[in-house]
């Protein structure tokens with residue numbers, strides 16, 4: 346078993362009203378599974394990936410990774426556990442003046458000692474490995490380019506190359522295709538999935554491309570407002586489930602105006618009365634009927 350979440354709730358430190366970003370999540374993932382995380386903006390996909398990467402501590406419930414609760418371990422043991430997983434953020438945090446080769450080789454850092462890491466910064470220890478990882482995402486020409494001179498899509502592929510070079514067997518990937526053109530997106534997704542299959546790693550990947558999620562991943566988890574709305578095999582996911590997942594995500598001022606209409610409020614599934622609910626509409630000072638309100 347790679348991971349188990351049981352009634353897990355998470356809030357971001359400093360969140361307004363201490364709102365929960367994940368609520369009562371229960372999820373079990375076996376080693377080697379490939380899962381697409383989908384859901385509207387703000388659903389909690391990134392928060393879930395960060396929680397799985399032990400970057401956020403659960404508020405309630407429990408998490409087990411590789412048969413251990415990381416938060417019961419000493420920080421040294423938790424650090425060692427982190428070497429078994431790799432989180433590829435949507436925008437990889439790349440130091441501005443760093444060369445691509447060093448940025449990619451940073452994927453090996455968890456297995457290196459301090460001096461080896463320092464040495465590699467001065468002179469990359471294994472440029473061939475970095476080149477090969479970059480070649481898989483068609484970025485080998487940028488081996489010695491500075492990361493601050495890369496395009497958004499190139500930075501994203503640099504982050505994927507870093508994942509490819511890592512030794513992790515839990516791969517957590519946050520919207521890896523958001524800055525890629527359609528052909529590169531398909532290619533990069535194939536590379537990610539082949540890599541995970543090849544090393545028997547678990548792959549959990551958040552995606553806004555629902556069509557790609559449904560065509561490429563055997564299991565799909567739909568998140569909305571911090572909750573799991575469905576967790577199903579690809580073939581069991583229907584268009585109606587997708588519609589419900591994304592329905593009414595851009596609410597109108599009229600929807601928010603329900604706060605003045607208790608009868609209508611009860612009919613509106615998106616009207617939350619729990620003050621800790623991140624999705625709860627806030628009173629709007631000036632109402633313009635019919636105007637679209639971004640969900641945030």
Ligand SMILES: Nc1ncnc2c1ncn2[C@@H]1O[C@H](COP(=O)(O)OP(=O)(O)OP(=O)(O)O)[C@@H](O)[C@H]1O
Nearest residue numbers: 357359360366385386387388389390391392393623
């Ligand atoms: N650093 C933070 N501090 C406080 N609240 C946060 C923070 N990051 C995210 N949130 C809140 O947590 C909730 C979930 O956000 P999250 O980024 O996980 O959603 P998401 O599904 O990844 O969205 P997107 O698709 O837009 O990337 C949102 O309500 C968001 O406003």
